[in-house]
Amino acid sequence: MEQTGQQRHFHIPLTEHDSARQAFIEPSETISPRDVPGACVITFFGDVVDRLVERRGARVLVENRWEDGPHPLLEVEHLGERLAVLRSGVGAPLAGALLEEVIAMGCRAFVVCGGAGALHSELTLGHFVVVSAAIRDEGTSYHYLPAARSIQFDEAARSVLEEVLKTRGAPFVVGQTWTTDAPYRETPGKIAHRRAEGCLTVEMEAAALAAVARFRGVPLAQVVYCGDDLAGDSWDHRSWQNLSDVREDLFDLAASAAIALSRASA
Numbered sequence: 001m002e003q004t005g006q007q008r009h010f011h012i013p014l015t016e017h018d019s020a021r022q023a024f025i026e027p028s029e030t031i032s033p034r035d036v037p038g039a040c041v042i043t044f045f046g047d048v049v050d051r052l053v054e055r056r057g058a059r060v061l062v063e064n065r066w067e068d069g070p071h072p073l074l075e076v077e078h079l080g081e082r083l084a085v086l087r088s089g090v091g092a093p094l095a096g097a098l099l100e101e102v103i104a105m106g107c108r109a110f111v112v113c114g115g116a117g118a119l120h121s122e123l124t125l126g127h128f129v130v131v132s133a134a135i136r137d138e139g140t141s142y143h144y145l146p147a148a149r150s151i152q153f154d155e156a157a158r159s160v161l162e163e164v165l166k167t168r169g170a171p172f173v174v175g176q177t178w179t180t181d182a183p184y185r186e187t188p189g190k191i192a193h194r195r196a197e198g199c200l201t202v203e204m205e206a207a208a209l210a211a212v213a214r215f216r217g218v219p220l221a222q223v224v225y226c227g228d229d230l231a232g233d234s235w236d237h238r239s240w241q242n243l244s245d246v247r248e249d250l251f252d253l254a255a256s257a258a259i260a261l262s263r264a265s266a
């Protein structure tokens with residue numbers, strides 16, 4: 001990886017971690033708890049959420065209107081049980097803050113499903129990766145936990161998710177992801193470096209979601225499907241957002257896992 005300029009000795013603001021529990025805008029003081037399901041799927045798949053409303057009668061519990069529009073919390077029945085579904089937003093700050101809100105509302109066990117770029121050519125389009133750890137190359141997690149290179153995902157929550165995938169015969173691999181804030185600064189040097197330190201995928205939320213969940217003491221697991229390919233000489237988009245069957249399938253698995261996780265942690 002090329003390094004430019006002289007290394008100067010100063011602390012970037014993100015390393016100024018404040019361990020105070022109480023924030024000025026404390027979610028539990030500004031958001032009232034309500035009757036929401038304990039099990040919650042957090043997803044970035046807007047198309048899947050739209051179909052849940054159209055075909056499975058999902059109803060909006062809370063609109064969650066932000067400046068860019070709504071990020072609703074919905075409820076749908078899954079395998080005869082109540083399930084909450086959060087239509088999250090892309091990027092660590094928004095995904096992390098929306099998780100804060102649904103924790104304050106009363107959701108208690110979380111499974112995240114999304115997409116990610118593949119850093120290895122064997123990770124074919126649609127391959128599932130259960131996240132075991134994330135490189136903290138984003139900013140949000142530093143506001144929740146002291147600075148460190150990576151964060152481990154909750155192992156107990158991860159094994160509940162893995163068990164559901166195995167029982168349903170869904171092939172997957174387990175590994176570390178690279179959470180970035182800057183998808184247009186994934187340089188060849190950084191990609192090689194992250195691959196060398198064991199990352200399978202790149203996405204934009206995992207490290208932040210794991211940090212918020214650990215800070216608030218709620219179980220959270222994450223699974224992604226491999227989308228675009230960053231392993232070759234040039235970027236291959238692989239039309240990854242068109243995989244509606246894979247997205248439906250992954251959502252369904254995440255829903256079953258969220259219910260199992262809610263039962264296991266009750």
Ligand SMILES: O=P(O)(O)O[C@H]1O[C@H](CO)[C@@H](O)[C@H]1O
Nearest residue numbers: 044090114115116203204205
């Ligand atoms: O949005 P999902 O499907 O998680 O996947 C990835 O795609 C988005 C960037 O294009 C980021 O959110 C990143 O995490």
Ligand SMILES: O=c1cc[nH]c(=O)[nH]1
Nearest residue numbers: 116117183202203204
């Ligand atoms: O953050 C992301 C997500 C998908 N693909 C990328 O290259 N980066």
